[in-house]
Amino acid sequence: MVNQPCGLCAGHKNGLCRCAKEGTTRRFNCVSKRGNTRLIRKNIAMKTNRRKFIQGLAGASAGLIIPASCTPKAESKTANVEAPAIHSKNKPVKASHDIVVVGAGLSGLHAAMLLEEQGFDVQVIEGRNRLGGRVYTLNDVPGKPEAAGEFIGANYARMRNTVEKLGLEMYTPDAGGGANRPWLYNIKGEYITAKNWESHKFNPLEGDDRTLLPHRYLSTISHRDNPLQGKPLNAWLEPEYHQYDIPHDQYLRSKGVNEETIKLMNVIIHAGGMHNTSAMNELRRYHVMHFSDGKTTFPDGTGWKMIKGGNSLLPQAMAESMKNEVHLGKTVIGFKEEDGVVQVSCADGSEYTAKQVVCSIPITVLKNVTFEPVVQGVTKDAINEMDYGLSVQAHFLITEPFWEQDGMDANMWTDGPLERFAVRTKKDPSDPDAGLAFINGPESLKFRLMNDDQVFTYVENKLAEIRPSTKGKLKRIMIQSCERDIHGAGDWVYWQPGQVKKYANHMRKNHGNIHFCGEHTAIMERGMEGAFESGERAALDIILNA
Ligand SMILES: Cc1cc2nc3c(=O)[nH]c(=O)nc-3n(C[C@H](O)[C@H](O)[C@H](O)COP(=O)(O)OP(=O)(O)OC[C@H]3O[C@@H](n4cnc5c(N)ncnc54)[C@H](O)[C@@H]3O)c2cc1C
Known part of the structure; x- marks a missing residue:
């Protein structure tokens, strides 16, 4: 027996x-x-309700193609790796909660809500003193821009469902956000208007491609002949596509893309550079982005929306819907599992105990968290080696419209160290003019070595060099970056060459009673919907095995 x-x-x-x-x-x-x-x-009734709930989840994802291999049941099997049994001489610790969820970003909060709906006692703890993680409306910046998670796609089934359930309203921002505003290009130190680009000597493309504007190069050229087109969203995990798990610049060269074009594509890459991101990372990214093209729109025919009043209202409403208040300022430094109970230790000396933990901490931040029993094998390697794309935003108030002084377009896209300076779309006509320098990828690395004042000074000086009319017309407001504090790893996970093959199928494996979620563990979606997908999967792992 x-x-x-x-x-x-x-x-x-x-x-x-x-x-x-x-x-x-x-x-x-x-x-x-x-x-x-x-x-x-x-409780048989509870089990029956959960079964209904799981069927309901499948319904909520209607419109998305979920292959049989990705149904919750199949997924939970692969994720169900048992930790070695621990034998303690001490009296076993009693769990104070059924579940502790670490991290109050979208993935953690979504998992928490689903688990609470199923009758579990759930406590959410968050390291920062605010909710939302990478959903962060900058309420102190004129126009209240979004620092990170901005556009909600029409295909974001789980997120839309939650927004609706919590009674929040969405609206359609300026068509396509910043992307459709006219850019003034500063390439090799020369100003070029969008109109002049086609015939300009620095345009590296041929034929009809010469009409393509530089800020569109990365998305358009990467997606051309995308081998994932027409395939399910999780196809990128299949071994037949491992041949594309190579440096993106190498892939592009094999497609005949020239060096000048690759250099311009590099400007808007968030990863460590074209050589440092897997072609599969980029192919998957554009596959997901275009998957619902022509298939899904909001009822008003638009493809993207934001939340009225700021996207941060969503994590706030999610937290408010929970029975237990979210505990802020609880930076988790260690997990210890003993006799089926997980002890969660925080930097302030407090401890939580739970039967199961959902951990949404970004994977690179996990390097600084201790696990007992220790994490080993592929998961340990992934924690040590995975990386996130970087960016830094320097927000300014524009005290005088500098573009009226020099008569050029306001928004600049450059191949220099400043990369982009954009005048923000106003959410309200009464908002004062505000602008931001948005520097990503390898060019943003140097900012790790600067404090906020130094970042401002650097940006102001570089701007004054390439656009003298900005001098004295910018007032410093805020430096924002998703990796400038201990709880952030960067913008979003990117797969370096060879990492899809090595790690992509391991990211979702639990460590004993600790279940990982977060956009980095999503397999179908990316961005905010990826966070929702991952929270749902972690919750299902627990529900199906409860
Ligand atoms: C500049 C930018 C633009 C973006 N634009 C879009 C967009 O337009 N559309 C889109 O869909 N997505 C976009 N995204 C991506 C989207 O914001 C993220 O994918 C999503 O919000 C990630 O949610 P998450 O729950 O996985 O992670 P997070 O939101 O990072 O949540 C993790 C939480 O864990 C907490 N934490 C970390 N360490 C600890 C610890 N030790 N102890 C306790 N708590 C801890 C963090 O503070 C955080 O709250 C953008 C991201 C960036 C950076």
Whole structure:
């Protein structure tokens, strides 16, 4: 009889029957791994409700193609890796919560809401003193721009569902956001208007491609002949595409793209450079972006929206919908699992205990978190080697319209160290003019070595060099970067050459009772919807095995 599960649950974990749940009504005999007969109770009604709930989730994703291999059941099997059993001489610690969710970004909050809906006692803890993670409306900057997660796609089924459920309103911003505003190009030190680009001597393309504007190079040329086109969203994980897990510049050269074009494509890459990002990273990115083209729109026919009042209202509403208040300022420094209970230690000395943990900490930040038992093998390598794209934003108030002085377009796209300076679209006509320098990828690395004042000084000086009319017309407001504090890793995970093959199928594996989520673990979607997808998957891992 030893090692035999009770017949209702998926198996045993660390000596405990996994279907054991407090506050239940029926009793079953269950034999644990250690050979002890335990009386466990199971609430059949809860199980039935969960089954309905899982069917409901599949419905919520309607419109997205979810292959059989990606259904929650199949996914949970691959993610279900047991940690080595721990034997303690001390009295076992009692879990104070069913579940602790670490991180109050979209992925953590979505997992928390789904788990609470299923009757679990859930406590969310967050390292920063604010909610939302990479959804962050800059309320102190004129026009309240979004620092990160900005555009909500029509195909964001889970996110749209949550926005609607929580009674928030969405609106369509200036068509396509910043991308459709006219840019003034500064290439090799020369100003070129969008109109003049086609015939300009610095235009490196031929034929009809000469009409393509430089800020469109990366997305258009990368997606051309994309081998993933017409394939399901998770096709990038299939071994047949490992041949594209090579440096993106190498892939582009093999397609006949010339060096000057590759250099211009490099300007807007967030990764460490074209040589440092896997072609599969870029092919997948544009595959996801274009997957719903012509198939899904909002009822008003638009493709993108934002939340009225700022996207930060969503994580706020999600947190408010929870029974337990989210605990802010709780930077997790360690996890210890013993006898099926996870102890979560925070930098302020506080501790939480739970039967299961959902961890949405960005993967590179996990380098600074201790695990007992230690994380080993492929997951450990992924934590050590994965990286996030970088960017830094320097926000300014524009005290006088400098573009009226020199008569050129306001927005600049450059191949120099400043990369882009954009005058922000106003959300309200009464907003004062505000602008930001947005520098990403390798050019932003140097800012790691500067404090905020130094970043401002650097940006102002570079701007004055290439656009003298800006001198004295900018007032410093704020430096923002998703990696300038200990809780952020950068903008979003990117796969370096060879990493898709090595790690992409391991990111979702749990470490004992710790279940990882976050956009870096999503396999179908990216961005904010990727965060929702990953939170849903982590919640399902727990629900299906409860
Ligand atoms: C500049 C930029 C623009 C973007 N634009 C878009 C867009 O237009 N559309 C789109 O869909 N997506 C966009 N994204 C991506 C989107 O914002 C993210 O994919 C998504 O918000 C990630 O959510 P998450 O829950 O996975 O991670 P996060 O939001 O990073 O959540 C992780 C949470 O964990 C917390 N944390 C970290 N370490 C600890 C610790 N040790 N202890 C406790 N808590 C900790 C963090 O503070 C954070 O709150 C953009 C991102 C950036 C940077």
